[in-house]
Amino acid sequence: MYEGPIQDLIDELSRLPGVGPRSAQRIAFYLLDAPEEDVFKFADTLRRVKQQARFCDVCFNVSQEERCRVCRDPRRDRTVLCVVEESKDVVAIERTNEFRGLYHVLGGSISPIDGRGPADLHTRELFTRLADGEIQEVILATDPDTQGEATAAYLSRILRDFGIRVTRPASGLPVGGDLEYADQVTLGRAFEGRRSMFPETTGS
Amino acid sequence: MYEGPIQDLIDELSRLPGVGPRSAQRIAFYLLDAPEEDVFKFADTLRRVKQQARFCDVCFNVSQEERCRVCRDPRRDRTVLCVVEESKDVVAIERTNEFRGLYHVLGGSISPIDGRGPADLHTRELFTRLADGEIQEVILATDPDTQGEATAAYLSRILRDFGIRVTRPASGLPVGGDLEYADQVTLGRAFEGRRSMFPETTGS
Structure with missing residues (x-):
């Protein structure tokens, strides 16, 4: 068990599909060493996926607009x-x-x-x-x-x-x-x- | 290639150590389906790691305070x-x-x-x-x-x-x-x- 947010991050990463405790630890330390702006960008992308990603009204493919790229x-x-x-x-x-x-x-x-x-x-x-x-x-x-x-x-x-x-x-x-x-x-x-x-x- | 932020997320995930393009895709879709609050919490943890995680002034172990849990x-x-x-x-x-x-x-x-x-x-x-x-x-x-x-x-x-x-x-x-x-x-x-x-x- 680590102290503070690094352990929280390991716990969150371990919940992802296909990520075991060892890889979660490895990724967490990688992110701890990574430039702050890269990690902040990653955090923003996560938020954007929930805020902006949607499904096409016609075909239910992943989309950014009402109708997806293929339907358009x-x-x-x-x-x-x-x-x-x-x-x-x-x-x-x-x-x-x-x-x-x-x-x-x-x-x-x-x-x-x-x-x-x-x-x-x-x-x-x-x-x-x-x-x-x-x-x-x-x-x-x-x-x-x-x-x-x-x-x-x-x-x-x-x-x-x-x-x-x-x-x-x-x-x-x-x-x-x-x-x-x-x-x-x-x-x-x-x-x-x-x-x-x-x-x-x-x-x- | 997917449309919009889901592709950005796949790209970001692919950069993590030990995460290939297949797992990145799998994790991205898992997060797309996950409850918004869970994903936002994950994004916040990422930010907190860069903002709060630090190293012990004495032994350079990961720490949340000036001196780590062991040194304290x-x-x-x-x-x-x-x-x-x-x-x-x-x-x-x-x-x-x-x-x-x-x-x-x-x-x-x-x-x-x-x-x-x-x-x-x-x-x-x-x-x-x-x-x-x-x-x-x-x-x-x-x-x-x-x-x-x-x-x-x-x-x-x-x-x-x-x-x-x-x-x-x-x-x-x-x-x-x-x-x-x-x-x-x-x-x-x-x-x-x-x-x-x-x-x-x-x-x-």
Whole structure:
């Protein structure tokens, strides 16, 4: 136990995901030695994240304005919508340069074990977006794990009635993995080779 | 790349030691979801560390007042002085409950390759502390690595003329390691079995 604020800082750092007591100590002493202005800037950034970071009113991606960078971009293809779990997944997909449509961030996946059902995700807003008929394809790019597959299955059952193409990125993503950790080539190929979730219909 | 302050936060976090881009992202999103008051408290702690954390005027341990908790404690044995590299080492040694003397934190080790010589450490202040003759034993508990051994060798050469007992914690600490990572039992035993650095003299 250290004296004073250095111990408080170690305690706060230890609470962060993936930071153990040893790294918390190492980071705290690093910050103790760092120039005051750097540490103050870090503290300000923390405050700004809570004060300024928000979510896009349309797609629920992380944003700084009412509508996010992707939704604001007039060059995006407004007929294709990619449904993902988290903003992290948007960044991963953007990195592949394979996708030029819009996104819809669910804010998680269906997980009965965590008490998280469709009503806890932005599913209602998804269906509202599809109502005007502009969107012709929905790519269900939820994680290729149990919860993500369940979420895609749930959404595809409802979307079947919308008369639009519903696809899921091709296998190629390692099953049981986390979409955001896929390398760019794998993820890009998975988008290229996406398959219809209704193989019995003619789809396209 | 994310929009706005969340990307700034990821960038700031990535600069911390031991935090890669993936963990920075994970921590940033964790903080984005965390209650505002928790994040503001974290930001305040960061500021407080720079504003309030200081070093003991006597031993250079991390402190909140002019003199640190150990130096202020009247029950400590003022005849034995343990010289360490960093405040982290003080915490590690305190945890063993094997040592009841005082400390002297050098603020690093001698490392010619990093351009760090004795003058960059609190060596002068160490010799001043020894001048009044109250201290009868100095334990050189620098890290058992090259720089730590060199530092102990340098100090022992000078301390030889002070006519006091100079010891080094017993082998038992893994060579090439970092003192602060030793487990409590190993470190405690190393203190118990410390040996004189002048075996040819009678010492005690």
